[in-house]
Amino acid sequence: MEYQNQLKLQSYLDEELPEDEAREVANWLARDQEAVALLTELRQTRQAVTGFEDGIRLPESREFFWSKIEREIQRQEAHTKEQAPRIPWALRFRRFLMPATGLAVLALLALVVTREGGGSASDSSVETALEDSGAFTYHDDSAGATLVWLSYPADNEGADNDDWDSLE
Amino acid sequence: MRSKLRLGEALSWLGAGLMLLACGHLEAQAAELKLQTQLIWGTDDSKPPEGKDYKPVEPVILKKLKELPLKWKNYFEVKRTDFAVTPAGTKKVPLSEKCELNVVHQNNSVLEVALIGKGKEVVRRTQSLPKGEILVLGGNAPNATAWLVILKRIE
Numbered sequence: 001m002e003y004q005n006q007l008k009l010q011s012y013l014d015e016e017l018p019e020d021e022a023r024e025v026a027n028w029l030a031r032d033q034e035a036v037a038l039l040t041e042l043r044q045t046r047q048a049v050t051g052f053e054d055g056i057r058l059p060e061s062r063e064f065f066w067s068k069i070e071r072e073i074q075r076q077e078a079h080t081k082e083q084a085p086r087i088p089w090a091l092r093f094r095r096f097l098m099p100a101t102g103l104a105v106l107a108l109l110a111l112v113v114t115r116e117g118g119g120s121a122s123d124s125s126v127e128t129a130l131e132d133s134g135a136f137t138y139h140d141d142s143a144g145a146t147l148v149w150l151s152y153p154a155d156n157e158g159a160d161n162d163d164w165d166s167l168e
Numbered sequence: 169m170r171s172k173l174r175l176g177e178a179l180s181w182l183g184a185g186l187m188l189l190a191c192g193h194l195e196a197q198a199a200e201l202k203l204q205t206q207l208i209w210g211t212d213d214s215k216p217p218e219g220k221d222y223k224p225v226e227p228v229i230l231k232k233l234k235e236l237p238l239k240w241k242n243y244f245e246v247k248r249t250d251f252a253v254t255p256a257g258t259k260k261v262p263l264s265e266k267c268e269l270n271v272v273h274q275n276n277s278v279l280e281v282a283l284i285g286k287g288k289e290v291v292r293r294t295q296s297l298p299k300g301e302i303l304v305l306g307g308n309a310p311n312a313t314a315w316l317v318i319l320k321r322i323e
Binding site: 097101135137138140142143144145146147148149150151152153 | 182300301308
């Protein structure tokens with residue numbers, strides 16, 4: 001007997017077949033002794049199993065039992081999330097570094113522009129000689145030095161004191 | 169593909185380095201300036217005046233002075249003062265009983281320097297003073313000598 005026919009007999013026994021198919025199976029049983037024998041065996045097996053079934057009684061309430069199952073499902077889902085494939089730290093760091101590179105270049109450009117805008121000593125120098133109109137300025141880039149030469153103290157002041165002590 | 173990744177990684181590290189440099193530079197800009205003044209005596213004499221324990225100027229300063237249009241053969245350090253000036257801060261640095269230097273830290277390395285002599289402002293000058301550069305204020309002194317005030321940035 002084909003496996004599909006065996007399954008159909010089991011369904012017939014369990015009263016799971018639609019009405020027209022159940023009628024066909026009944027007609028088939030009327031003319032096929034092998035099918036009748038199998039159906040009888042299946043029915044006896046079911047009765048035997050049913051007789052040995054013992055009702056399982058839970059030690060706790062139904063709600064509590066299912067809540068335990070629910071908690072276990074949630075725990076396993078959380079565990080699964082934790083075990084999700086980790087992205088290497090170097091790759092994650094690189095994601096940060098890419099925009100950082102752009103920012104750094106912009107910052108450096110801004111610094112260079114600012115520095116050039118600020119100019120060197122000779123560019124930005126502003127001098128106001130107040131008491132000394134005879135002052136002159138000399139700047140030497142290679143020496144990195146700016147000299148402001150003054151006529152202070154005036155000659156007549158220096159004449160009062162004839163040595164270096166007048167400046168101290 | 170792998171070479172592109174390596175190039176990207178190298179560029180990333182370069183960027184990180186540049187960023188650190190930029191941060192360091194910005195921090196340095198915001199920090200106080202450490203400066204030094206030196207009162208110098210310029211003379212053709214090989215020794216300081218009798219009774220004065222002046223020392224010859226340090227070689228770095230001497231080298232810079234020699235490159236300036238100054239005629240004196242020897243330079244002696246009379247007084248040296250180290251000080252710091254905070255951003256937008258002002259510092260009065262006494263050079264002698266009669267002279268003092270007023271230093272205003274304007275921004276970055278830009279300073280406003282005013283020389284005060286006998287209570288009067290002799291000269292006021294605004295300029296940037298990068299590390300390693302010096303500003304020399306000077307004038308003639310009796311007996312064909314010279315006085316010099318050197319402002320030097322230490323940090």
